[in-house]
Amino acid sequence: MPNIKSGHSPQRGFATRAIWAGQEACPATGATIMPVYQTATFTLPQIGVTRGFDYSRTSNPTRLAMERQLAALEGGRHACAFGSGMAAVAGAASVLSSGDHVVATRDIYGGTHRLFAHVLARYGITVTFVDTTDVQATWSAATRATRLLWLETPSNPTLRICDIAELVKHRRPGVLVAVDNTFASPFLQRPLALGADLVVHSTTKYIAGHSDVVGGVVITNDAELARQIAFHQNSVGAIPGPWDSYLTLRGAKTLALRMAAHSRNAQGIAEFLAQREDVAEVYYPGLSAHPAHQLAKRQMNGFGGIVSFRPKGGAGRAHAIAASTEIFSLAVSLGGVESLVCSPATMTHASLSAREREELGVTDDLLRLSVGIEDVEDLLADLRRALDADDWRGPTGAGEKKPARKKSAVWGALLRSS
Ligand SMILES: Cc1ncc(COP(=O)(O)O)c(C=O)c1O
Numbered sequence: 001m002p003n004i005k006s007g008h009s010p011q012r013g014f015a016t017r018a019i020w021a022g023q024e025a026c027p028a029t030g031a032t033i034m035p036v037y038q039t040a041t042f043t044l045p046q047i048g049v050t051r052g053f054d055y056s057r058t059s060n061p062t063r064l065a066m067e068r069q070l071a072a073l074e075g076g077r078h079a080c081a082f083g084s085g086m087a088a089v090a091g092a093a094s095v096l097s098s099g100d101h102v103v104a105t106r107d108i109y110g111g112t113h114r115l116f117a118h119v120l121a122r123y124g125i126t127v128t129f130v131d132t133t134d135v136q137a138t139w140s141a142a143t144r145a146t147r148l149l150w151l152e153t154p155s156n157p158t159l160r161i162c163d164i165a166e167l168v169k170h171r172r173p174g175v176l177v178a179v180d181n182t183f184a185s186p187f188l189q190r191p192l193a194l195g196a197d198l199v200v201h202s203t204t205k206y207i208a209g210h211s212d213v214v215g216g217v218v219i220t221n222d223a224e225l226a227r228q229i230a231f232h233q234n235s236v237g238a239i240p241g242p243w244d245s246y247l248t249l250r251g252a253k254t255l256a257l258r259m260a261a262h263s264r265n266a267q268g269i270a271e272f273l274a275q276r277e278d279v280a281e282v283y284y285p286g287l288s289a290h291p292a293h294q295l296a297k298r299q300m301n302g303f304g305g306i307v308s309f310r311p312k313g314g315a316g317r318a319h320a321i322a323a324s325t326e327i328f329s330l331a332v333s334l335g336g337v338e339s340l341v342c343s344p345a346t347m348t349h350a351s352l353s354a355r356e357r358e359e360l361g362v363t364d365d366l367l368r369l370s371v372g373i374e375d376v377e378d379l380l381a382d383l384r385r386a387l388d389a390d391d392w393r394g395p396t397g398a399g400e401k402k403p404a405r406k407k408s409a410v411w412g413a414l415l416r417s418s
Contacts, residue, residue: 014073014187015256022068023249036246037061058234062242066249067217070207073186073252074199076219078226080233081245085182085202086111087238088216090119092178092200094232095225096147098124103141104150105132107158107360109202110349112180116150132162133292135170142172151196152180153189154296157308157344157368158361159283161292164299168195176225182206182335187259188300192221205335206305208251209258215240215248258337261373262305268376269369269383270307278392283308306334308344308368313392315364319343320390322367327374327382334370339379342368 012020025032037060042053053059063081071079082088089112096102104116106129116127128141132151142149149171153162168177178198179191185206191199201207203215220226233239240248263286270284285296286303296303311318321341322330328341332348342348345357345364357363371379 017072018069018255019253021072022065034062034065034246034249036242038242056242057237057239060242060245062249063240063245066240066245066252069249069252070186070201070203070217071219073255074181074192074219075186075190076192076199077221078223078230079217079219080226080229081203081240081248082216082218082233083238083240083244084214085200085204085216086115087236088200088202088218089115089180090236090238091216091229091232092198092218093120093125093148094236095176095198095228096120096125099145100125100147101143101145102127102148102150103132103138103146104129105152105155105162106130107155107160107362108150108152109156109180109182110351112150112152114351132167133160135163135166138162138167139170139172142175146172146175149175149177150180151177151191152183153299154183154285154304154306156183157283157306157348157366159183159285159290159306159308161285161290161296161299163295164191164194164196183306184300184304185255185259185335187255188263188302188304192219194299197222197225203248203252204333206259206262207255207335208248209255209336210247210251211333211336211338213240213244213247213251215244258373259302259305262371263302265373265376265379266305266307266369266371267303269371269379272380272383273307273309276387278312278387279309280312281310305371306368307371308366310363310365311367311387311392313365313390315345317390317392318365318367321386324386324389325382326385327378328369328386334368336370337373339372339374339382340370342370344368 023034040056044050067079067081080091082091104127130138130141132138151162164179171177176197179196180200181189181191182202182205197220199219201217203217218229267286270282270287273279274282274287284307285293311321322343325341328339331340332342344362344366349357349362
């Protein structure tokens, strides 16, 4: 049985907490690294007595170590892990009851939008989506029934930034503030320290960091909120297994190194795109031209790894670029060590109506990059080649292009030889 440290050691640095919080050599075997406790049940020493665990839906040592590690990284006292980011969003929303109202960031992750608008609505919970970069407009949308303000910053995919501390300062009494901190990760932004009550992550992204596990977590300093969310976690049972918990815990150990590299590479790519004549717009909070650059500088410890841009030449050219990069893989998701490119309108945000997408600026010509930690020179060369391959002033009009199929050297060779 591991002797799991509490992990709440805020005086230690971020990288130290990532590696040690919640983890200690196993007193029985000396195992330095938290083992994968691949067990559903635990043998009790006697009836009515446990060694801290009885059944892995309720708790599991590997999951607990990961929960304590992630709580320590967010500067929180309590964490509940879930089997996906969406299960974590639902876990945070479990503090709501029928009749409650939510005010939420308008350009929120599509899955959260779907849960709020189409699932919670069936349980009598209503939601108003607003531009949360406008503090006054945000709180004007609150009613007497409002119980939760749900924020996502930076937002997906247009990287808008809202002022967490300012929104918290003007909160209505009795309204909780939750922040989906997935895009920033706790390395770049810590909403609890800015006054938020709940922080949610899709740990699938930067926290686990290798695109090989799906998970989520809710973190809070409030013991009563933690109790309610843990009750939901155990009652609904949408928990991560021991192996997924282990992968997440292992990935999170290098979060500081990875986030610094993601931010560095993304800054280089955003600057490269911004100076190209054939790119109409670049969205990245690290650019001084970004409308909330100063706020991002204050609120975050870096600008993150997501860059969105609109190449000139319309959707046809955008799709041709996405299909022709060799390193940037055409895929949804983000936050892994590998670079990805996606077309939000047709991929991540396809569940929104065309009108909703238009309002959010998620048009067919927008591309989103999840910038990985490869050598930035290679990433720049890949993008340069893809952009140069396609003249946006071409005689036939780039919008008429048929999207090319992505080439794969490895799979191509394997399929040919089979
Ligand atoms: C900001 C944000 N929140 C939540 C989620 C949902 O996470 P998951 O896919 O792990 O369920 C995502 C997924 O892309 C996301 O980008």
